[in-house]
Amino acid sequence: MPVGAPSVTSSVTSSETEPAWTGLPPGLLKLRRLLLVLWLVPLTVAVGVLLQILAGPAWAAFALIPLALLLWGWPMLGRNWRSWRYAERADDLLLSRGVLWHEETIVPYGRMQLVEVTSGPLERKFGLASLQLHTAAAATDATIPGLAPAEAERLRDRLTELGEARSAGL
Amino acid sequence: MSQEPPEDTTGIRERRLHPVTPLRRAWAPIAILLGWAVHDMDQAQRQLAQLTATTLAIGLGVLVPAAALYGFLTWWFTHFAVTDTELRIRTGLLFRRTAHIRLERLQAVDVTQPLLARFVGVAKLKLDVVGADKKDELAYLGEKEARDLRAELLARAAGFAPESAREVGEAPAQQILHTPPRMLAVALLLTGTPWAMLLAAVAVPGFLWFATHNLWTVIAVGVPLFGGAFTNSAGRFIKEYDWTVGESPDGLRIDHGLLDRVHETVPPGRVQTVRIVEPLLWRRHGWVRVELHVAGSANSVLVPVAPREHAEDVVARVLPGVAVPKPADFTAAPRRARWCVPFWWRAYGVAVTETAFAARHGLLQRCLSVVPHAKVQSVRVTQGPWERFWRVADLHLDTGANKTVTARLRDAQEAAELLRGQADRSRTGRRDARPDRWMAGPRQKAPHGE
Numbered sequence: 001m002p003v004g005a006p007s008v009t010s011s012v013t014s015s016e017t018e019p020a021w022t023g024l025p026p027g028l029l030k031l032r033r034l035l036l037v038l039w040l041v042p043l044t045v046a047v048g049v050l051l052q053i054l055a056g057p058a059w060a061a062f063a064l065i066p067l068a069l070l071l072w073g074w075p076m077l078g079r080n081w082r083s084w085r086y087a088e089r090a091d092d093l094l095l096s097r098g099v100l101w102h103e104e105t106i107v108p109y110g111r112m113q114l115v116e117v118t119s120g121p122l123e124r125k126f127g128l129a130s131l132q133l134h135t136a137a138a139a140t141d142a143t144i145p146g147l148a149p150a151e152a153e154r155l156r157d158r159l160t161e162l163g164e165a166r167s168a169g170l
Numbered sequence: 171m172s173q174e175p176p177e178d179t180t181g182i183r184e185r186r187l188h189p190v191t192p193l194r195r196a197w198a199p200i201a202i203l204l205g206w207a208v209h210d211m212d213q214a215q216r217q218l219a220q221l222t223a224t225t226l227a228i229g230l231g232v233l234v235p236a237a238a239l240y241g242f243l244t245w246w247f248t249h250f251a252v253t254d255t256e257l258r259i260r261t262g263l264l265f266r267r268t269a270h271i272r273l274e275r276l277q278a279v280d281v282t283q284p285l286l287a288r289f290v291g292v293a294k295l296k297l298d299v300v301g302a303d304k305k306d307e308l309a310y311l312g313e314k315e316a317r318d319l320r321a322e323l324l325a326r327a328a329g330f331a332p333e334s335a336r337e338v339g340e341a342p343a344q345q346i347l348h349t350p351p352r353m354l355a356v357a358l359l360l361t362g363t364p365w366a367m368l369l370a371a372v373a374v375p376g377f378l379w380f381a382t383h384n385l386w387t388v389i390a391v392g393v394p395l396f397g398g399a400f401t402n403s404a405g406r407f408i409k410e411y412d413w414t415v416g417e418s419p420d421g422l423r424i425d426h427g428l429l430d431r432v433h434e435t436v437p438p439g440r441v442q443t444v445r446i447v448e449p450l451l452w453r454r455h456g457w458v459r460v461e462l463h464v465a466g467s468a469n470s471v472l473v474p475v476a477p478r479e480h481a482e483d484v485v486a487r488v489l490p491g492v493a494v495p496k497p498a499d500f501t502a503a504p505r506r507a508r509w510c511v512p513f514w515w516r517a518y519g520v521a522v523t524e525t526a527f528a529a530r531h532g533l534l535q536r537c538l539s540v541v542p543h544a545k546v547q548s549v550r551v552t553q554g555p556w557e558r559f560w561r562v563a564d565l566h567l568d569t570g571a572n573k574t575v576t577a578r579l580r581d582a583q584e585a586a587e588l589l590r591g592q593a594d595r596s597r598t599g600r601r602d603a604r605p606d607r608w609m610a611g612p613r614q615k616a617p618h619g620e
Contacts, residue, residue: 091593091594091597092593100554101553101554101555102553103550103551104552104589105549105550106548106549106589106592106593107547108548108593108596108597135548135568135570136465137547137548137569137570137574138572139548139574140547142548166597
């Protein structure tokens with residue numbers, strides 16, 4: 001096994017000091033806010049207009065619900081976006097996410113079976129790509145969304161390289 | 171014929187399955203007919219009455235040869251071969267399928283003998299591989315051939331030289347645990363599920379009878395319920411009868427079954443997690459059930475029932491170097507966890523030893539999961555809003571057998587430390603693990619002493 005004594009000392013120090021966290025680029029936040037607006041503004045208008053015509057002005061107040069959702073969702077998306085961060089340590093990848101339901105995941109490089117970079121049509125439009133790590137455990141849910149494609153590819157290559165060096169099978 | 175196997179062109183000998191195999195295939199059309207007849211009994215009777223002797227004879231004359239031909243052809247086109255590193259299976263009449271199974275990735279080998287196959291003297295060989303959604307099986311082989319093939323596959327998987335692999339033969343097994351039928355029967359009687367299902371099977375149709383007075387509804391509901399109760403009680407007894415756990419250099423041997431005999435072999439180092447379950451009513455006898463999880467395998471019972479000391483002894487052999495932590499080794503959840511999970515918070519506990527991580531839960535049915543550090547694939551800490559308010563968090567350890575071991579309601583600070591610590595332990599723990607080819611390499615060592 002190529003992992004020798006130096007990595008042990010480095011891991012001890014790295015587990016003591018706070019790792020260097022990296023956040024997500026702002027593209028993802030823009031995309032999500034745009035989607036929020038694109039869904040909720042027409043909905044507000046449609047509900048307001050339809051109820052105004054069919055049931056009267058009092059009922060049209062229901063249009064305030066999607067509006068309130070929009071106003072509440074705007075900062076919430078920001079908080080959620082800020083909560084996503086990752087750190088490359090000497091021997092494993094750290095992932096932290098979620099505000100109310102917080103989750104922190106550690107995936108040792110040696111356990112990675114497959115590193116995937118995906119990018120949907122909308123994500124491509126905004127210049128974003130997602131990175132997904134698979135281990136032998138299906139429960140491992142390690143995805144980093146909304147990375148810049150160059151960063152996603154750099155991470156993929158680096159993780160694959162590190163994974164090969166520390167490969168451990170099952 | 172163009173599909174003739176390339177005999178000995180590359181030194182690989184292709185073989186066919188046992189000649190009784192076509193009979194198994196011939197069952198399919200008859201079963202479909204029977205199923206149709208049972209499904210719609212009135213109409214089947216009417217149709218049968220209308221049939222004359224000639225149509226019957228013609229029908230049989232067409233159906234039986236067609237079924238026989240189908241069975242024969244599938245048998246004819248199924249070949250398998252063992253190479254140095256792979257088991258190759260070629261099969262398929264219209265859609266050809268070739269499976270190459272890498273032997274060093276083999277997780278378990280089962281030889282099973284259904285009741286009818288026992289009369290004929292044939293057996294099925296099933297192989298568990300990581301990532302395959304269904305078991306690859308060779309059905310049927312001659313009884314002796316199946317055993318020899320299992321020995322050969324295991325020998326090759328263990329890393330014996332190819333020329334000696336065939337001669338190594340069956341590794342000697344040493345019995346380490348046997349469940350007496352009496353104990354199994356008592357244990358099943360003391361299990362809640364069969365009783366609950368039996369009660370439901372009596373109560374629900376009875377209630378329906380009073381409510382609807384419709385016999386068919388009662389039968390339609392009652393039969394599946396009784397079936398469920400049966401599989402959970404008598405069915406389990408038949409399946410777990412004569413449960414024997416043995417140990418050999420090839421790994422763990424599990425033999426069981428009253429009617430269908432099953433012989434499982436789990437090579438060393440394949441076990442991902444072990445779970446020790448102690449149902450409420452077994453506690454007085456000090457009995458436990460042990461489950462094990464192997465990647466790519468569905469079978470999970472290691473010991474259906476055994477006294478705790480014996481069970482822990484078996485676990486120590488399944489996970490070499492791992493001792494099941496004693497109750498005193500566990501650290502309990504903090505007291506404020508009672509606001510998150512009332513009563514049951516008392517049962518939560520974790521223990522970290524040099525080689526394994528253990529978590530327990532369950533107040534009535536106690537449950538203890540042990541996972542060796544080397545088998546942990548990823549570690550997670552989750553915390554919901556209510557848990558954050560009480561400063562507790564849950565720790566999850568994901569393993570390759572698609573099982574997650576969860577330690578609930580740890581102090582948040584402690585959970586963070588466990589998370590970082592576990593990542594380091596899991597990484598370093600792998601270094602002492604045995605190689606995939608367990609008889610090869612520098613760490614060649616004799617199996618456990620007697």
